[in-house]
């Protein structure tokens with residue numbers, strides 16, 4: 001993004017007469033077309049991200065086995081194994097409240113954050129919000 005804007009600045013520096021052309025001039029249409037391409041690429045990324053999240057939700061069960069009690073819902077002497085030392089002395093599992101299953105946690109925030117959203121002004125002048133850094137001319 002910044003590379004495109006800086007190229008336009010260089011163009012206006014090289015051809016100062018372009019600074020005074022009306023907004024329907026082809027040079028402005030070219031700028032608008034570049035922005036439209038950028039927005040289109042951005043929206044394609046949003047759609048791809050939404051599709052990925054939809055697939056993730058379809059493939060991940062909403063509830064998972066409680067790792068603390070291994071699905072028993074109870075602990076024996078603090079452990080998920082019923083044994084002779086604590087055969088009858090069990091307590092409800094504090095991890096799942098006795099249900100044996102817990103809600104599947106959401107993915108970590110870092111895994112779903114839109115890459116680059118926080119570095120829009122820290123990207124060394126490349127510009128943009130997401131996606132790989134494209135070298136000049138890319």
Ligand SMILES: [Zn+2]
Pocket residue numbers: 066067068069070071072073074093094095096097098099100101
């Ligand atoms: Zn449990």
